[in-house]
Amino acid sequence: MSTKNITPQAYGIPEHFQHWEGDCAEDHNGPFFFAVDAAGQTESVTTAFRVRPENCNAHKTLHGGILMMFADYTLCIAAIGGSHEAVVTVTCNNEFIGPAFDGDLVIGRGEVTRKGGSLIFVRAVIEVDGKPVLTSSAVVKRVKRRES
Numbered sequence: 837m838s839t840k841n842i843t844p845q846a847y848g849i850p851e852h853f854q855h856w857e858g859d860c861a862e863d864h865n866g867p868f869f870f871a872v873d874a875a876g877q878t879e880s881v882t883t884a885f886r887v888r889p890e891n892c893n894a895h896k897t898l899h900g901g902i903l904m905m906f907a908d909y910t911l912c913i914a915a916i917g918g919s920h921e922a923v924v925t926v927t928c929n930n931e932f933i934g935p936a937f938d939g940d941l942v943i944g945r946g947e948v949t950r951k952g953g954s955l956i957f958v959r960a961v962i963e964v965d966g967k968p969v970l971t972s973s974a975v976v977k978r979v980k981r982r983e984s
Contacts, residue, residue, distance in 0.1 A: 842867045844884070847869075847886045849886065849941070853870060853871045856869075856913060862905070868884070868906060870882065871883075872918040880946065881918060882943060883906070884942065886939070895935075898936035898942070903932070903942075904970075907962055908974070911959075912974075914960065915951075915956040921978065928973075928974040933971065936964045945962075946958055946959070946960040949973075955977055957974075957975055958975075959973040960973075
């Protein structure tokens with residue numbers, strides 16, 4: 837899948853969202869999109885993706901693994917504010933609340949709760965139609981990118 841052709845409009849995502857390039861797994865399973873919202877002195881991140889049939893399990897609902905991947909994406913994008921700073925997930929806690937179905941627009945809302953020198957603490961709520969389907973919290977660590 838060429839990442840140059842990944843646009844929010846092609847997946848029924850509002851056009852103010854953008855694609856974060858560089859993660860083939862996220863593109864294959866999503867693709868996922870984000871928007872950074874600056875409100876006063878704090879930054880929050882909204883993420884989005886459209887559930888496709890291949891994202892669903894035998895119960896015809898969004899597979900929990902895909903939902904956790906999207907939560908991790910939301911948490912990491914929130915931690916870096918949409919930049920290309922490199923981070924890795926140290927811990928991630930998820931609570932499943934409800935289902936999502938094929939065709940649903942899944943929205944994530946992530947925010948930093950504390951930012952230290954190398955560790956960033958974040959939380960997120962993942963929703964469909966304004967109803968939570970998952971809550972998540974994580975600790976992510978800033979890392980140096982490997983040289984190619």
